[in-house]
Amino acid sequence: MVLGNSIIIFEGAHRRGQSFDFKIIMSMIRNFFRRRTFLIVIVTLCLCLFTFSYLTYVPPNINNLQLPSAAVNVVSSTTADNLVSSTTAGSLMENVTSQAHPKSVKKHNKHVSYPWRDDPVCKNFTVQLAERDSLPKWALTSFPGSGVTWTRQMIEGITGIYTGSVHEQDPSPVQVEGLGIDLLGITDDPFCGCTIIDKDHEATITVNGLEDYFRLLHLEGYSEIFRKDYGYRGVLLLRNPMDVVFTYRHWQLAGKVGKAPLESFQGPQWHRVVEFVAYAWADHAIRWIEQIEKGTVIFYEQLLGQNASIELERLLDAMDFKPRMVDPSRMRCTLDHRDRTDHKRLNKSWMPLEERQRLLFMQSIHRVQQSLRRRHWPQLPVHLYDLHDLDNKTRS
Numbered sequence: 024m025v026l027g028n029s030i031i032i033f034e035g036a037h038r039r040g041q042s043f044d045f046k047i048i049m050s051m052i053r054n055f056f057r058r059r060t061f062l063i064v065i066v067t068l069c070l071c072l073f074t075f076s077y078l079t080y081v082p083p084n085i086n087n088l089q090l091p092s093a094a095v096n097v098v099s100s101t102t103a104d105n106l107v108s109s110t111t112a113g114s115l116m117e118n119v120t121s122q123a124h125p126k127s128v129k130k131h132n133k134h135v136s137y138p139w140r141d142d143p144v145c146k147n148f149t150v151q152l153a154e155r156d157s158l159p160k161w162a163l164t165s166f167p168g169s170g171v172t173w174t175r176q177m178i179e180g181i182t183g184i185y186t187g188s189v190h191e192q193d194p195s196p197v198q199v200e201g202l203g204i205d206l207l208g209i210t211d212d213p214f215c216g217c218t219i220i221d222k223d224h225e226a227t228i229t230v231n232g233l234e235d236y237f238r239l240l241h242l243e244g245y246s247e248i249f250r251k252d253y254g255y256r257g258v259l260l261l262r263n264p265m266d267v268v269f270t271y272r273h274w275q276l277a278g279k280v281g282k283a284p285l286e287s288f289q290g291p292q293w294h295r296v297v298e299f300v301a302y303a304w305a306d307h308a309i310r311w312i313e314q315i316e317k318g319t320v321i322f323y324e325q326l327l328g329q330n331a332s333i334e335l336e337r338l339l340d341a342m343d344f345k346p347r348m349v350d351p352s353r354m355r356c357t358l359d360h361r362d363r364t365d366h367k368r369l370n371k372s373w374m375p376l377e378e379r380q381r382l383l384f385m386q387s388i389h390r391v392q393q394s395l396r397r398r399h400w401p402q403l404p405v406h407l408y409d410l411h412d413l414d415n416k417t418r419s
Contacts, residue, residue: 131155131217138180138197138360145356150179150197156216158184161318161342162253163220164311165260166227166304168270170323172196172279173361174260177326178220180357181335181349187218189252190228197363220258220342223248227307230275233299246310255316258338261308261391262323263408265376265384268300273371288374297380305387309394318342320400324407331358376411 133152139145163178163186165171175186175196186196225248226239239245249257269288275296276283287293312320319341325334332354339349376384392403 133217134185136197138176139356142356142360145352145360148180148183148353148356150183150185152215152217153184153219154217158216158219159256160214160216160253161220162223162249162257163260164223164225164257164307165262166264166267166271166300166307167224167274168267169260169262170326171222171224171260174321174323174326175220175222176363177331177335177357177361178338180360181339181353182219182344183353184219185217187215187221189221189223193222214252219344223252225249225307227303232295233302236299236303249311249314255314256342257311257315257318258341259308259311259315259318259320260323261320261403264300264304264387265381265411266409267304268297268376268384269371269374271300272296282371285372285374294377294380297376297383301380301383301387305390308391312391312394312398312400320395322401322404324404326361328407331361374411375413381410381412 131152131154135149135151137146137148138150139148163171163175173196178186179197226236226243226245229235229239249255272287272293273281273283276287319337321334321338325331335354335357336349339347388403388405388408392405395402
């Protein structure tokens with residue numbers, strides 16, 4: 024209105040031929056906007072409040088849980104028939120929540136088996152998976168060829184709980200007729216929290232020698248497995264490396280129970296295998312000895328002899344396994360059946376090592392012995408070792 028009056032006055036003055044000062048026009052314009060300052064402020068505040076409420080909007084809660092975006096998608100995709108069938112808002116929300124968070128209906132199969140079913144004294148003892156997520160993750164680590172599958176048989180025997188393996192297509196240590204090796208826990212998630220301990224060769228799983236060992240260890244992150252997967256909990260199984268190298272060569276060329284040809288144990292290629300095993304056996308052992316915060320070391324040779332029960336009890340003590348003590352009948356049945364032939368390579372030929380090869384293994388044994396001594400752990404039972412020397416021939 025003021026601006027309109029100003030225009031009229033301007034036009035009247037112009038018609039009368041009167042001079043009109045430009046300053047008067049500017050004054051009128053200032054008065055026009057000054058009178059509307061309050062309205063501008065109000066409009067600005069409203070816009071700010073609207074923007075703030077839009078940015079800080081929180082979706083409604085359902086049963087004290089924020090409705091996930093998945094549930095919103097379910098609502099948008101629900102057909103008209105489904106909405107009609109939900110007679111109340113509560114039933115609709117229950118339907119949405121159940122679709123967004125489906126409940127697991129798969130029952131945890133414990134795969135109960137009877138490892139000594141042909142023994143009238145031991146036939147009623149069972150081995151099974153524990154409840155899911157009921158057990159901490161433990162590593163049973165060793166160099167390939169150290170007897171870890173055989174050791175798993177005994178651990179399962181005395182505890183009644185399956186061991187596991189992180190390696191794909193790794194068969195169960197006990198083959199039970201009628202169940203099949205694929206039904207004894209190995210197909211279950213190795214991180215299910217339902218196995219007593221899990222086999223893990225770490226970077227030593229390679230069959231391609233030292234270069235691949237370093238690749239797995241330092242480029243593929245295998246050196247972090249102990250910390251990330253096991254929280255520094257582990258049991259290290261050690262065996263005479265002069266026996267290990269022959270078992271490793273069989274495994275490398277012929278698989279778990281096959282036998283490599285005799286010519287595979289001679290020549291430059293065989294010596295490279297000796298060098299790899301001598302180095303990696305000690306390197307793997309020392310790394311785990313130095314890093315284990317909860318656990319221990321056990322020895323294959325002790326499990327073979329009269330002190331086997333002591334060795335197994337020491338393992339369970341380190342793992343804080345309950346109940347303690349182990350059922351004496353279970354222990355007796357386990358030790359009575361430790362010569363079973365599941366996954367066992369039969370009729371192996373004894374072979375000697377060259378003097379320079381024995382020296383490599385002696386150096387590795389010395390390094391590991393020093394590492395064990397620093398931890399105040401049991402020492403390698405070197406008095407039980409076969410030196411694979413033609414002048415002092417022994418067979419294990």
